[in-house]
Amino acid sequence: MIQLEHLNKTYTSDRSEVEALCDINLTINDGEIFGIIGLSGAGKSTLVRCINFLEKPTGGRVIFDGKDMASLTHRELLAARRRMSMIFQGFNLLSQRTVLKNVCFPMEIEKGMSRAQITAKAMDLLRTVGLEDKADSYPSQLSGGQQQRVAIARALATDPKVLLCDEATSALDPTTTQSILSLIKKINRDMGVTVIVITHEMKVIEQICDRVAVLDNGVIAEQGSVRDVFIHPKTEISRNLILPQGEVTEFIPGERCLRLVFDGDTLLEPVISTMTLECKCRVNILFANTKIIDSKTYGQMLIQMPEDELAQERIMAFLEDKNIDFREERADGNNEAC
Secondary structure, X not given: OEEEEEEEEEEEOOOOEEEXXXXXXXXXXXXXXXXXXXXXXXXXXHHHHHHOOOOOOOEEEEEEOOEEHHHOOHHHHHHHHHOEEEEEOOOOOOOOOOHHHHHHHHHHHHOOOOHHHHHHHHHHHHHHOOOHHHOOOOHHHOOHHHHHHHHHHHHOOOOOOEEEEEOOOOOOOHHHHHHHXXXXXXXXXXXOOEEEEEEOOHHHHHHHOOEEEEEEOOEEEEEEEHHHHHHOOOOHHHHHHHOOOOOOHHHOOXXXXXXXXXXXXXXXXXXXXXXXXXXXXXXXXXXXXXXEEOOEEXXXXXXXXXXXXXXXXXXXXXXXXXXXXXXXXXXXXXXXXX
16 A cells, blocks of 8 residues: 655755645555646655655655555565556666567566576566567667567566656657557556556546545545546546547537436437437537447537527436436636536
8 A cells, every 4th residue: 555645846946946746645455546636746756756765745644564664675666566567658777788688678677587587477478468579679669659569578587576657648649658568557456566657648537547636736636436527527637537628629619508418328319319318409419439448338428509698507407317427618717617
């Protein structure tokens, strides 16, 4: 278990102070996939570097396996970091080493294993990530997705308890991202490794995470299960991450629209068809998508309301009666929860 208690990080220069993190309180349970999401500059990378003490917090505590990281000796801190492996957006492979030797490298540093044992374990890890046939290749000969798989195998070489993923899929195309996320989920399930995912992409969180914390300007805006944050976002930053402003509303200036969120049950019902029949009015569907969260399908839709105010009231009364979450969306950004 990892606990962050009143964590703060302030960068100080001769002329100013920048508060990167403020009063962060999080508990990350053993064996779960925990997501930390925020826009660029929100403090995500600073937070992950404070978790493994590559950055020393200005205040607060990081508790890992029941021990305060700040109380550890230098040798104990190095041992703790080896149990918290990290994978990066840029892969960080050693270009002059083959794929096999890249995976061997962390074990060579630790020592205590023979060359044969190191090679055998590295090959097992390459089989885990599906790259045993690339053992003698160099990073420059691999695709981005293959390089990230090598980076994952290398991160697993020290038998970590926690895998820190800092924007690990941001440099990859959508298809490759899907395969890497599936691999991370498989590692979590089969090896019991706790995974912390740092990202700015809600689709990454939705696909593999159990819980999520939304970081905004160094502060936790909200946290909870992925399902709850998706269906009942409590803050503007969360709503914007789920349905970014401007994605569709830029095409409908001045129009009144509703964003509907369907849970795994109502998604199977013909809600819009029933609504148009019962309310005796038509709506324009501007945007719609579905997502898989915890093996259940959820969805959201943006509809343009009719101009008639009575028709608008009938529609909102219908949605309330059906227990469908909705909120108003306006092109000018003046949004209201309903």
